[in-house]
Amino acid sequence: MDMVGDEGQLYTIEGVAAAILMVVTAFLILNSAYILTPGDTHISDMQLEQLGNDVLRMMDTSTSFNASASTMYDQKQSELEKWLSSTDPETTFSDDFIDRFQDYTDDERLQMNATVYYWDDATETLNTFPFAPTSSGGREHYVTVTRWVYLDNPAWDPFSDSQTVLLEVQLWRD
Amino acid sequence: MMSRIDAQKKTNFYIDSSRTEQRGILRYAPLPIEQDYLLNVPPKNYSPDLPMDNESGQLSIDFSIGFAIFMIGFIFVATLVSGLLIGLQSKTIDYDAVAYRTSVILGEDPGEPRVDPYALNPDLGDQPWELIENSEEITRFGLAISKEHPGVLSGQKVDRFFEPGEFSKEELRDRLLLSESGQYPYHFNVTLSGKTPVGDPLPESGSLGYIRRAVFIKDYQYAAPSLANPSEFVNISINFSELQSAERGAIYGVNLQLEPVEIVIVNESTSGPVNLTNVFLTPPDDDSFIYEDNIPVRIDNAGAASSAYGLVVSTIEADFGPGHFSGYSAVGEVILHFQFNAVGNNLDTKYTLPPLRNATLEVWIW
Numbered sequence: 001m002d003m004v005g006d007e008g009q010l011y012t013i014e015g016v017a018a019a020i021l022m023v024v025t026a027f028l029i030l031n032s033a034y035i036l037t038p039g040d041t042h043i044s045d046m047q048l049e050q051l052g053n054d055v056l057r058m059m060d061t062s063t064s065f066n067a068s069a070s071t072m073y074d075q076k077q078s079e080l081e082k083w084l085s086s087t088d089p090e091t092t093f094s095d096d097f098i099d100r101f102q103d104y105t106d107d108e109r110l111q112m113n114a115t116v117y118y119w120d121d122a123t124e125t126l127n128t129f130p131f132a133p134t135s136s137g138g139r140e141h142y143v144t145v146t147r148w149v150y151l152d153n154p155a156w157d158p159f160s161d162s163q164t165v166l167l168e169v170q171l172w173r174d
Numbered sequence: 175m176m177s178r179i180d181a182q183k184k185t186n187f188y189i190d191s192s193r194t195e196q197r198g199i200l201r202y203a204p205l206p207i208e209q210d211y212l213l214n215v216p217p218k219n220y221s222p223d224l225p226m227d228n229e230s231g232q233l234s235i236d237f238s239i240g241f242a243i244f245m246i247g248f249i250f251v252a253t254l255v256s257g258l259l260i261g262l263q264s265k266t267i268d269y270d271a272v273a274y275r276t277s278v279i280l281g282e283d284p285g286e287p288r289v290d291p292y293a294l295n296p297d298l299g300d301q302p303w304e305l306i307e308n309s310e311e312i313t314r315f316g317l318a319i320s321k322e323h324p325g326v327l328s329g330q331k332v333d334r335f336f337e338p339g340e341f342s343k344e345e346l347r348d349r350l351l352l353s354e355s356g357q358y359p360y361h362f363n364v365t366l367s368g369k370t371p372v373g374d375p376l377p378e379s380g381s382l383g384y385i386r387r388a389v390f391i392k393d394y395q396y397a398a399p400s401l402a403n404p405s406e407f408v409n410i411s412i413n414f415s416e417l418q419s420a421e422r423g424a425i426y427g428v429n430l431q432l433e434p435v436e437i438v439i440v441n442e443s444t445s446g447p448v449n450l451t452n453v454f455l456t457p458p459d460d461d462s463f464i465y466e467d468n469i470p471v472r473i474d475n476a477g478a479a480s481s482a483y484g485l486v487v488s489t490i491e492a493d494f495g496p497g498h499f500s501g502y503s504a505v506g507e508v509i510l511h512f513q514f515n516a517v518g519n520n521l522d523t524k525y526t527l528p529p530l531r532n533a534t535l536e537v538w539i540w
Contacts, residue, residue, distance in 0.1 A: 013233055017241065028252045047385055050274070054388040057325055061390065063529040065426035072421055104388045106367065106534045 045143050052145035052171045055104045056080070059097075060149060073152045080147075084116065084165060085154040090129050101169075109174045113142075117166040121159045142172035269383025272360055273539040276350055277385045280364065281535055282324035285316030285331065289432060291424035292322065302432060304331045305496060309341055315349045319392060320424050326530065327366075329393040330434060330496075336369040346372060352539075361540045366391075367533040376538060383539035390530040392425060394433055398523050400440040401448060408512040408521040410437055411458060414499060415506045417525075426527065430503060435494040437510065437525065441486050449515040450483040450490060456509050465508060 059080040069075045079100070083093045102110050120127040146168045153162055289302045303312045315335055317327040334340060347353045352360040363373040366389075376382070398410060412435065417428040428435065441448055450473065455465040470479035472491040479493060492510065502508055510525075 017245075020245070024249060024252070046274075047270075051386055051388060054325055058388055058390055058532060061326065061425075061530070063390070064527070065422055067416070075421065076426070104532050104534075105386070106388075 045141075048171055048173070049143045049145055051105050051107075052143065052169060053147075055101055056145060056147040056167065056169065058104055059100060060147060071152075077152075080149055080167070081151060084149055084167070085151050085156075087155040089116070089156065107173075111172055111174055113170040115168045117168065119163055121157060121161060142170045145169050145171060269360075269381065269539045270385070271383070272352070273383035273385040273537045276352065276362065276364070276537045276539065277387045277535060279350060280315065280317050280537070281327065281387050281389050282318050282321075283314070283316035284318050284320050284328075286313040287311070288316070288320075291320050291429055291432075296431075298431065304328070304334045305432065309345055312345075312349055314351065315346070322423075323425055325387070326390045326392055326425055327533075327535075328433075329391055329395075332366060332369065332391055336366060336372060338370050341372075343373065363538040365536040373538075377540060380540060383537075385537050387535045387537075389533055389535050391533050392530055393528045394428070395436040395438060396525050396528065398437060398439045399521060400442040401521070402442055402444075403518050405448070405514055405518045405521055406516055407514060408439060408523070410510040410512075410523050410525055411507060412499070412510060412525045413507045414503055417527075418503065425530070428527065430497070430499045432496050434496050435499065435525065437492045439490045439512065441488055441490070447485040447487045450486050450512065451515050452483065452511075452513040453481075453492060454511050454513075456511055457505070458507050458509050461509070461511065465502075469510075 060078045062076045062078045066075050066077070069077070083089060083096065086093070097114060098112060101112060102108055116129040118127055118129070119125075146166060148164050149167055150164045151157075151162060157163070285303045287301065287303055287306070289296065289300045303315070306312055317331045317335060318324055319326050319328045341349075344353075347359065347362065350362065350364075352362055361374045361377075363371055363376055365371040396410075398408065401408070414430060416422075418430065419427060450471075452467070453469040453471055454467045455469065457463055457465070468481040469492060470481045471483070472479045472489075472493070473484065473486050474488050475491075479491075490512065499508075
């Protein structure tokens with residue numbers, strides 16, 4: 001009389017061992033890969049972001065004291081405040097801004113795209129000034145730095161109100 | 175007749191009664207106990223003709239132990255290897271973090287000891303680190319003017335910090351918090367545009383922590399308009415009440431107690447060298463009254479300042495160290511008078527701080 005084979009026993013244990021091996025291997029690979037990937041991009045992002053913040057702070061600091069100005073704001077008015085308060089910042093601002101950025105960072109490869117968010121009194125809405133990007137090429141990795149800039153009676157504001165605008169700059173290297 | 179199974183239960187043996195009867199002998203077939211009791215059925219490989227020697231269904235104990243030891247070893251090694259990789263990777267992250275920390279200490283902190291320029295009742299005896307001769311009394315280097323103005327470096331601090339040979343490598347490492355006891359002592363290299371780097375020379379290879387910061391430097395040397403024509407004298411007004419005014423603050427003002435005042439006059443006269451005869455300080459309204467006479471100056475980048483004046487080919491430099499004008503604060507304004515032995519256009523000008531200069535600060539750590 002023939003009975004059903006009991007090789008099943010061995011197969012079960014082999015299967016369990018193989019499964020454990022596979023799970024452990026997969027776990028190790030995923031685990032080590034997870035640790036290894038983030039390092040570089042994360043750090044270089046941080047470095048570029050810090051540099052961008054440094055430059056925005058420098059641009060928002062006047063390089064000299066204007067003793068002949070009447071108000072304290074004008075005496076220490078920064079380049080950024082001057083640019084953003086001018087009649088038509090959209091066209092006058094961008095070239096100087098990019099040049100100054102590359103000059104302050106001493107990095108010609110730096111490319112950027114800047115946007116200003118402001119409150120439009122006429123329409124009572126939040127509006128933006130977009131600035132042309134330095135290059136339209138594919139940028140796959142950029143960081144964003146922002147700075148709030150206080151403008152005392154900017155020329156473009158029909159009601160001559162003071163307001164704090166948000167300057168947002170996307171930075172990347174070519 | 176007792177059934178086979180019943181017999182098995184009792185004796186743990188199979189008794190093949192038919193064969194026994196036939197051949198007149200008893201044949202035993204030993205059975206594994208567990209199979210016997212667990213399954214309660216006859217083993218499949220039981221053959222009435224052969225002893226049960228085929229046990230391929232069983233997992234050998236040797237194999238189990240071997241496999242277990244292998245698995246334990248494998249898991250141990252695998253864990254160890256991934257741990258090694260984590261260690262290697264976190265090293266550079268660590269270097270970058272230390273580089274960032276060092277850049278913050280240098281670029282955003284005034285160092286220690288420091289004097290708060292906005293203190294309401296400053297202690298006149300306090301000295302910031304850049305004025306302390308004995309480097310053992312310096313706790314920490316920091317190049318910022320004050321905590322209120324991160325990223326604006328003091329030209330004075332920059333000059334002292336980057337002066338070649340001023341501080342030893344150990345002092346720099348210690349005061350930049352790169353060698354605390356029980357910690358890995360870091361190698362470092364700090365560069366500021368236009369200055370000789372301090373620290374260790376950069377290695378050819380290996381992982382480095384790096385950061386670049388954009389900063390302003392507040393210089394203190396006033397370049398007077400150059401002498402284009404022969405002049406009888408040059409008057410430079412130094413207005414203390416204006417330079418120390420509250421609205422100028424620490425960036426655009428001069429703290430006479432702590433900051434130097436330097437003036438440079440460049441000779442670009444077409445008629446060649448000019449003959450300097452005297453340099454003195456006088457009130458703005460009465461040049462017959464003299465506060466200080468025969469003020470030492472450096473002529474043509476001479477090594478030391480001297481009051482033995484004479485022919486000036488290229489430059490005259492008058493350096494007043496910190497505290498020189500402290501006694502004059504009540505006066506409000508003085509005139510620094512350069513007297514030449516010539517007849518020509520006189521020059522009246524005013525001491526002003528040069529505009530903030532941009533620079534990049536770079537820190538490498540390994």
